[in-house]
Structures are given as C-alpha cells and as structure tokens.
Amino acid sequence: MNKVLLIIQREYVTRVRKKAFIVMIFAVPALILGMSALIGFIAKNNQELSNDLTVKVIDDSKAFEGKFRNAKHIKFEASKQSLNDAKGGLQENEDLSILVIPTDYAKNQVQILSKKKPTYQLTEEVEKQLNAIASAKSLVDHHIDTAFLNALNKNRISVNAMEVTATGTKEANLGATMGVGIACAILIYLSLFIYGAQVMRGVIEEKTSRIIEVIISSVKPFQLMLGKIIGVGLVGLTQFGAWILLSVISSKIAGHAFSGPGSPIAGAVAVLSTIPFGYILGCFIFYFLTGYLLYSALFAAVGSAVDSETETQQFMFPITLPLLFTYILSVSVLFQAPDSPLAVWLSMIPFTAPVAMMVRIPFGGVPDWQLALSMSLMVVGFLFTTYVAARIYRVGVLMYGKKASFKELAKWFFYKE
Amino acid sequence: MLSIRNIVKQYAGHRALNDVSLEVESGKIFGLLGPNGAGKTSLIRIINQITAPDSGEVYFNGQKLDQSHINRIGYLPEERGLYKKMEIGEQMIYLARLKGLSRADATAKLKFWFEKLGMETWWKKKIEELSKGMQQKAQFVATVLHEPDLIILDEPFSGFDPVNAELIKDEILELNKKGATILFSTHRMESVEELCDSIALIHKSHKILDGRVKAIRNSYKNDTYLVEYTGEHLDFSGAQPFDLISDVAGEDNSHTIKIKLNNTTANDVLQYLLPKTRINMLQEVIPSMNEIFIEKVNLIK
Numbered sequence: 001m002n003k004v005l006l007i008i009q010r011e012y013v014t015r016v017r018k019k020a021f022i023v024m025i026f027a028v029p030a031l032i033l034g035m036s037a038l039i040g041f042i043a044k045n046n047q048e049l050s051n052d053l054t055v056k057v058i059d060d061s062k063a064f065e066g067k068f069r070n071a072k073h074i075k076f077e078a079s080k081q082s083l084n085d086a087k088g089g090l091q092e093n094e095d096l097s098i099l100v101i102p103t104d105y106a107k108n109q110v111q112i113l114s115k116k117k118p119t120y121q122l123t124e125e126v127e128k129q130l131n132a133i134a135s136a137k138s139l140v141d142h143h144i145d146t147a148f149l150n151a152l153n154k155n156r157i158s159v160n161a162m163e164v165t166a167t168g169t170k171e172a173n174l175g176a177t178m179g180v181g182i183a184c185a186i187l188i189y190l191s192l193f194i195y196g197a198q199v200m201r202g203v204i205e206e207k208t209s210r211i212i213e214v215i216i217s218s219v220k221p222f223q224l225m226l227g228k229i230i231g232v233g234l235v236g237l238t239q240f241g242a243w244i245l246l247s248v249i250s251s252k253i254a255g256h257a258f259s260g261p262g263s264p265i266a267g268a269v270a271v272l273s274t275i276p277f278g279y280i281l282g283c284f285i286f287y288f289l290t291g292y293l294l295y296s297a298l299f300a301a302v303g304s305a306v307d308s309e310t311e312t313q314q315f316m317f318p319i320t321l322p323l324l325f326t327y328i329l330s331v332s333v334l335f336q337a338p339d340s341p342l343a344v345w346l347s348m349i350p351f352t353a354p355v356a357m358m359v360r361i362p363f364g365g366v367p368d369w370q371l372a373l374s375m376s377l378m379v380v381g382f383l384f385t386t387y388v389a390a391r392i393y394r395v396g397v398l399m400y401g402k403k404a405s406f407k408e409l410a411k412w413f414f415y416k417e
Numbered sequence: 418m419l420s421i422r423n424i425v426k427q428y429a430g431h432r433a434l435n436d437v438s439l440e441v442e443s444g445k446i447f448g449l450l451g452p453n454g455a456g457k458t459s460l461i462r463i464i465n466q467i468t469a470p471d472s473g474e475v476y477f478n479g480q481k482l483d484q485s486h487i488n489r490i491g492y493l494p495e496e497r498g499l500y501k502k503m504e505i506g507e508q509m510i511y512l513a514r515l516k517g518l519s520r521a522d523a524t525a526k527l528k529f530w531f532e533k534l535g536m537e538t539w540w541k542k543k544i545e546e547l548s549k550g551m552q553q554k555a556q557f558v559a560t561v562l563h564e565p566d567l568i569i570l571d572e573p574f575s576g577f578d579p580v581n582a583e584l585i586k587d588e589i590l591e592l593n594k595k596g597a598t599i600l601f602s603t604h605r606m607e608s609v610e611e612l613c614d615s616i617a618l619i620h621k622s623h624k625i626l627d628g629r630v631k632a633i634r635n636s637y638k639n640d641t642y643l644v645e646y647t648g649e650h651l652d653f654s655g656a657q658p659f660d661l662i663s664d665v666a667g668e669d670n671s672h673t674i675k676i677k678l679n680n681t682t683a684n685d686v687l688q689y690l691l692p693k694t695r696i697n698m699l700q701e702v703i704p705s706m707n708e709i710f711i712e713k714v715n716l717i718k
Contacts, residue, residue, distance in 0.1 A: 006514055014503065210498025214559070217465040217492040218515040220484075398467065400496075411429060416471070 003219045004227045011202065011231025016238060025239060029246040039179030052095065053122060055112075056086055059101045067133045071125050090115050099126060105134070177362050178335050180275055184284060184358035185330040189323060192291050192354060195236045196299040200312065202228050203303030203397070212397045221394035226386075229296045236292065237285070244281070275362060283361045283371075290378035291354030294385050295323070301389035304396030305404040305412075315406075326352040330359045338363040348374050350381025388413065418443035418567060418598045419464065424473035426459050433459035434470070435622040441567075441600055441615075443478075446593055448613035448630075449602040450706075452714055455619045457602040458495060461571055464600070465492050477567075488517035491565035495572045495602075497556050499544045506540035509559050516563040523562065530558045534584070550581050557585055561592060568592060570601040574608060586612070606707035616706070620714050634703050637712075640678040641702040642686065647671045648694040658685045671697065 015021060056079040059065055068076035079086060079098075086098050090113060097114035110130060112123060203225075206212045215224055302315040326346055334343045338360040346356035347366075353374050360366050395412035396404070419441035426434040433456045441447045451457050462468045464475060466487060475482040477489070500508055506527065513523035531537050534554060544552055553576050561568060573589070574582045589612070593599050603609065609616060610630060617627035626633065641662070647670055653661050659676040666672050676686065683699060690696055704712075 003515055006511070010511055205500075209501055210494070210496040211500055212498075213467065213494040213496065214492065214498070214512065214556075215515065216467050217490070217494075218487060218512070398462075416469070 004223050004230075007219065007224060007227025008231040008234065011228050012234050012238075015198070015232065015235045021235070021239070025242045026246070028239075029243050029250060033247060033250050035179075035183065039176055039183070042175055042179070053097060054093075054095060055097045055099050055122070055126065056081070056089075057099045057101070058083060058086060059099075060103045061101050061105050063105070063137050064101060064130070064133050068129055074122060074125055087113065097122065101130075105130075176275060180280065180362040181335045181338065181359045182331050184280065184362060185327060185335070185355050188284065188288055188291065188354050188358045189327040189330075191236060191240075191288060192295050192323060193320070195232055195292055196295040198232050198235075199229055199296040200299035200303035201309065202232065203300050203393075204306065204309055204312075207304065207306075207397055207400075208308065216397065221397060222390045225297075225300050225390060225393050229293065229300060232296065233289065233292050236288065240285070240288070276364070280362055284358060286375060287354040287358055287378070290350075290375070290382050294350055294378070294382035295319070297382065297386040297389035301392040301396065301409070304393040305399070305409055307400060311403075322349075322351040323355065326355040330355055334359045339365065344370065348377060350377050353378055353381075391415075418445075418478060419600070420476040420479075421460070421464070422474045422476070424460065424463060424470045424475070426456075426463065426468070427471050432622050434463075434619075436473075437619065437622075437624045438473075439617050439624065439627060441598060443598055444593070444596055445614040446589075446599045446601070446612050448609045448616040449600060449619065450604065450606075450609065450616055450710060451602075451619035452604065456622045457619055458571060460619070461492075461569055461600075461602060464569060465490060488563065489566045491516075491560040491563065491568045493557060493560040493568075493570045493573060495575070497553055497576065499552065499556060499559070501545040502543055504541050504543055505547075505555055508544070509555070509562060512559045513562045516565075518563050526562050526564070527558070530562060534558065534588075549576060550578055553577055554581060554585075557588070561588075561597075565597065567598045567600065570599065572603055573601055574603070574605060606705065606710055609706050618710065618713060620717055625713055625717065626709070630706065633709065634706065637704040637709050638701065639704075642676050642678070642683060643673060643698070643700045643702055644676060644686070644690070644696065645671060645673045645698040646690065646694040646696050651690075651693060658689055675702070 052073050052075065054075045054077055055068075056077050057064065057068060058079050058081065065078060070076055076099075083098070083100060090096055090098065094115050097112050100111045100113065102108040102110070112126060206215065206224075212224075219227075298319050302312055302319065305315065306312050329342070329346070334340070334346070334356060337343060343356060343360055346352045347360055347370070357366070357371075357374055391413045392409050395415050396409075399412075402408070419439070421437065421439040421441075424434050424437045425432070437456070437460060439447075449457050449460065459468070463470050464482070466482065466484070477486045480486070499505075503511075509527050510520060510523040513526070514520060518526070531539065536551075536554065536558070539547070539551070539555065544555070547555065557573075560570070568589075570589070573585060577585060586608070589599060589601075601612075613630050615627070615629050616633065618625050628636075642659075645667070649670075650666070650672060658681040659678050662675040662677055664672065664674045678686070683701070687696065687699065
C-alpha cells in the first residue's frame with residue numbers, strides 16, 4: 001500500500017473518530033437551518049411593506065398635483081398645509097411621510113421627511129413616479145405630443161413592462177442572495193481557518209512528541225506533509241457532505257411541517273429555492289479545496305518551524321492577514337458591490353479569491369472567463385505555496401530549540417536536501 | 418553491510434561531519450562513539466536518509482543507498498516519541514506498515530513481541546497512559562517489528578531502568594544472533610566493551626579512531642602490568658627491570674604495584690621478583706575503551 005495513502009488514512013480516521021467531529025456534524029446544520037430561516041424571513045419582509053403608508057405631498061412647483069398614483073400600501077395625499085404644520089403630524093404617525101417638492105425641482109432636491117428613516121420601497125416608488133411625471137411634463141413643455149410618442153413606443157413599453165417584472169423578481173431575492181453570499185464568505189473563511197489550523201496542530205504534535213524522526217525515517221517529509229494535508233482536507237469534505245445531507249433532509253422536513261401559506265419557513269424555503277445552490281455548492285467545494293490546499297501548506301510550514309503552539313503567533317499573522325482582510329471587506333463592502341473592481345481583483349488573487357469569489361458567486365453574473373481565470377490562479381497558487389512550504393517543512397521538522405524567524409525560514413528554503 | 422565513504426555534512430555555521438568513512442560489517446554490532454555534538458546523530462540521520470550529505474556516499478549491501486532500502490532499516494532515535502493519543506497496538510501497526518509490512522503481518526508480529534516482552538495488556542492503551550520506561554519499550558518494539566537487516570539505535574539504553582536495560586540488551590544480542598546488523602551510538606563505554614565487535618570514534622566532526630574493539634584495546638597496551646605480592650614491602654631502588662608507577666598496600670601484608678616495562682618482558686619481572694617475595698598475580702593492563710576514549714578526545718582538545 002502506498003505510504004501516502006497510509007498517512008492519509010491515519011490522519012482521516014483519527015480525526016473522524018473524535019467526539020467533537022460527530023457533535024459538529026449535528027450542531028452546524030441546526031445553526032444553518034436557523035440562519036437560513038432568518039435570512040428568508042428578512043428577505044420576505046423586505047420585499048413587502050407591512051403597513052399602509054401615507055405620503056403627504058407639498059408641491060410648491062404645482063407640476064405634480066394630482067398626478068401621483070396610489071401604489072400597494074402607499075397612499076399619496078395632496079396637502080395644502082405649510083411644511084411646519086405638516087411636520088408636527090410626523091411625530092404622531094410613524095406611517096406618515098411628507099414629500100416636499102420645491103419650485104425648481106430640477107435644481108433643488110426633492111425631500112422625503114418621516115419619523116423613521118424612509119424604507120427603500122417607499123423612496124423607490126416615489127422616485128419612480130417623480131421621474132415619470134417630470135419627464136412627461138418636460139415632453140409637454142417642449143410641445144412633443146405624448147400621445148403620439150406613446151403610440152410610437154407601444155411595443156417598447158410592453159417590453160419595459162416585462163423588464164420590470166424581471167427586475168421585480170430579482171429584487172425580491174436580493175436579500176436572500178446577499179445572505180447566501182455572506183454565509184458563503186463566513187463559511188469558507190472559517191473552514192479555511194479551522195482546517196488549516198488542524199494541519200498546523202498536527203505538525204506541531206508530531207514535532208513535540210518527537211515521533212517525526214521515526215516517521216521521516218520511513219517516508220519523505222513531503223509525503224508526510226501531503227498525507228496530512230489531504231487527510232485533514234478529506235475530514236473537511238466529509239463534514240461538509242454530512243452537513244449538506246442533513247440540511248437537505250431537515251429543510252425538506254421543515255418545508256413539509258410548515259407548508260401552510262404565510263409561514264416564515266415556507267416563505268424562506270420558497271425564496272431560497274430560487275437560488276442556484278448546485279452551482280454555488282460546486283464553486284464552494286472548489287474554492288474550499290484549493291484555498292485549503294493553499295493555506296494549509298503554509299500552516300504546515302508554520303507548524304514545522306515552531307516548538308509549540310504559542311510560538312505560532314508571529315507567523316500566523318501575516319499568513320491570515322489576506323484572509324481576514326477579505327473577510328472583513330466581504331461582509332461590509334463586497335456583498336453590496338459584487339462586481340466592483342475591488343471585488344473582481346480580490347477574487348483573482350489566490351490568497352483572497354476563496355472568500356471574495358464566494359461572495360460574488362451567489363449574485364450570479366460572474367463572467368465565465370473571470371471564474372476560469374480565478375480558478376486557474378487558485379491551482380497555480382496552491383502548487384506554489386505547497387512547493388515553498390515543503391522546502392521549509394523538510395528542514396523545520398528537524399529543528400529543535402531554535403527560535404525561527406522569517407530570515408531563518410528563508411534560509412531553510414534554500415537549503416539543499 | 419554498510420559502507421560510508423567520505424561523508425561531508427555542512428550546516429549553517431559549522432561542519433557536522435568532515436570526510437567521515439566507515440565500514441560496518443554484516444552481522445556485527447558496531448558502536449558509534451563520541452562526545453555530545455560530535456556528529457553522531459548527523460551521521461545516523463544520513464544513513465536513515467532523513468538528511469542527505471553534501472558530498473560522499475553511503476552503500477547498503479553494495480548498492481548505493483536509496484529509498485528502496487528504507488524498509489530494511491529500523492531506527493530508534495535518541496529523542497523518543499510516539500503519538501500520545503493513539504492506541505499503542507494501532508500505532509505500532511501503523512509504523513510497521515509505513516515500513517512496508519501488511520496489516521496482517523504486522524499484527525501477527527506485534528502479538529509475538531507483546532507476548533515476549535510481557536506487554537499483552539498494552540494493546541488498547543494510549544502512550545500517555547504509560548510510564549516513560551514502558552514507552553521506551555514500546556518504541557523499541559516499533560523499531561524492530563519489521564525485522565530490519567540493519568538496526569540503528571541512538572543511545573538505546575538511556576531512559577531505561579537497569580532491569581529493562583538488561584532486557585533490551587539481551588534482545589539486541591538475540592536479534593544480532595539471528596543475523597541483524599546493529600549500529601548503535603552511545604557514550605556508555607561499558608556497554609561498548611560488552612556488546613560491540615567494532616567501533617568508530619567521532620570527535621569534532623572527524624573520525625579519529627575505528628576498528629575492532631579487541632584490536633584497538635591491544636594497540637593501546639603500553640607494557641603496563643599489575644603485580645600483587647604478599648610479604649615484606651619491597652623497595653625498588655632502580656636496579657629492577659621496570660619502572661614503578663604506583664605502589665599500594667593491601668590487606669594481610671599484601672601489596673599491589675603497577676609497573677611499566679622498559680624493553681624487558683614479564684618473564685624478566687618474574688625472575689627478578691621471585692627470589693624476593695611470594696607473587697599472587699601478574700596481569701597485563703589493557704586500557705578500557707573509556708580510557709582510550711578520554712585520552713583520544715583530550716588529545717585533540
């Protein structure tokens with residue numbers, strides 16, 4: 001039997017047998033299920049206004065009088081009150097807003113006032129109507145026959161209507177998509193960290209228990225490192241596999257149990273079911289694997305360079321910095337602008353790509369060439385770090401009582417066999 | 418069995434081995450001696466292919482040493498260690514399989530060794546549950562389980578209590594009788610004289626002495642004898658055919674003198690002394706390995 005396979009087997013079996021592993025298998029899907037229910041709930045809530053809102057329109061320009069049309073949950077009301085009088089009403093009624101249109105609305109800003117920050121749906125509706133009315137008015141002002149124009153554009157208008165419904169569904173899922181994006185970022189960030197650290201701890205264990213010398217009199221250091229990395233990686237995949245299976249089963253059960261219309265979980269399941277999970281999952285596995293190979297090799301090199309876990313700090317920081325940096329950016333900025341240049345660049349650099357790309361993917365629209373380039377760079381990246389790490393590792397595992405510095409590591413890299 | 422030719426190993430800052438050559442005969446017990454930091458462990462690591470020499474070659478049974486020989490070598494490092502949280506039986510089988518044994522083969526051999534050394538109940542125990550001496554015993558078994566042709570033991574007796582040290586010594590001798598070649602490093606000289614057929618002394622990265630233990634000791638003889646006699650104390654004024662080195666009075670009117678011959682023989686000494694006193698013993702002093710070791714090492718300082 002191949003020696004690397006033996007090592008993989010040992011690394012895998014000893015970890016999978018642990019109690020913590022089995023506990024994690026059941027604890028995490030429960031957490032995920034709770035989280036996805038929450039995401040779905042919020043997304044569902046976001047797409048519809050729960051209360052009927054009233055908008056008082058104070059129109060100094062007189063251009064919009066009687067032209068606002070009531071929308072679902074939004075009622076427009078022309079008002080003759082002065083601004084100050086109307087403001088008094090805001091304090092009493094949370095569902096009341098005031099739309100203030102100045103005389104020259106083209107130059108000065110139109111404002112919405114309300115007790116709380118106005119909801120996105122409200123401002124969007126108001127903006128949409130304002131623009132439509134204003135452009136109709138300017139057509140009239142320029143003596144363009146709007147009826148003629150409408151007749152001319154009849155076909156286009158119906159196309160527009162279709163587009164509106166298309167964006168409508170997209171927007172309905174935006175919350176869920178963002179949620180999935182952030183969840184992917186968190187999950188891949190944590191798992192790269194957790195399994196990378198497991199590799200490092202394994203290396204330190206072998207070094208401090210001094211069994212390393214016995215082992216590498218039987219196998220080459222690189223074989224040992226590779227076996228350990230693959231073994232721990234398989235543990236990770238097993239864990240994900242179990243999670244996915246459990247999540248599917250439990251969400252099926254939950255979907256049946258709460259299938260009544262209007263229940264939050266049914267809503268969540270309905271919203272989440274529009275997300276292409278197969279595609280996301282495929283990408284997740286790929287980025288987990290390559291990202292894991294890339295980082296765990298570095299973690300292994302760190303483990304080989306130290307005598308105890310407490311000494312790892314100085315090396316861990318620069319290694320985990322890109323990961324941490326991307327993670328923080330992902331949950332704060334990237335998920336709002338998944339196609340921004342920053343997001344695109346971060347999803348190309350192998351050190352940051354696993355997290356950055358996993359934020360972008362749920363949104364769809366990552367061009368194939370970008371995905372292909374990013375994936376190829378990941379493969380190149382992990383081959384590179386594995387090569388570097390292996391050269392440090394083979395020297396490091398035999399070094400005791402020597403406080404390693406980066407300079408020292410660089411020296412080890414250039415050692416001959 | 419093992420032919421080490423002109424090995425040089427350079428580490429950053431110092432040279433661990435400088436042009437070291439050795440021949441280890443098949444089926445013999447070879448002692449690698451030297452003070453701490455002399456380069457013994459560096460050499461052992463090269464033989465185990467843990468590190469590679471900068472220059473020089475190692476031949477195993479006439480073939481250039483390569484990965485295929487790994488399974489023929491058993492290695493007990495100076496710093497002992499096993500997986501602390503792994504069950505011993507499982508761990509031993511794992512280590513033996515890394516040396517190329519099948520699972521069934523390893524299990525059968527392990528049963529044999531556990532019975533032989535009275536370790537049957539250890540199978541399901543974890544290393545951390547054992548005493549240090551017990552751990553060492555387990556590790557010794559791990560070293561020889563795959564029946565290597567060459568057994569390399571780095572300081573094999575350190576950490577054993579006298580009873581277990583004796584046990585391990587007997588096992589080493591038995592393995593040797595069955596045909597295994599043994600290479601061990603030590604600075605315990607009494608075990609060298611007892612066990613080794615040949616030795617090499619390494620000091621400050623150079624080999625400064627090697628050969629068969631008997632031949633080395635004989636070559637360090639310098640015509641020194643111990644003589645014990647009973648009777649009145651003799652004074653040697655200079656007419657005697659030897660130089661007096663020391664003179665110690667013993668019990669019951671006996672005296673022991675240490676003498677060095679100057680171009681005479683033991684017969685001359687006896688002829689000179691016989692008329693004067695009653696001789697109990699005359700014995701040639703052969704220097705111990707310990708004395709040779711200290712003399713050689715100090716000479717180079």
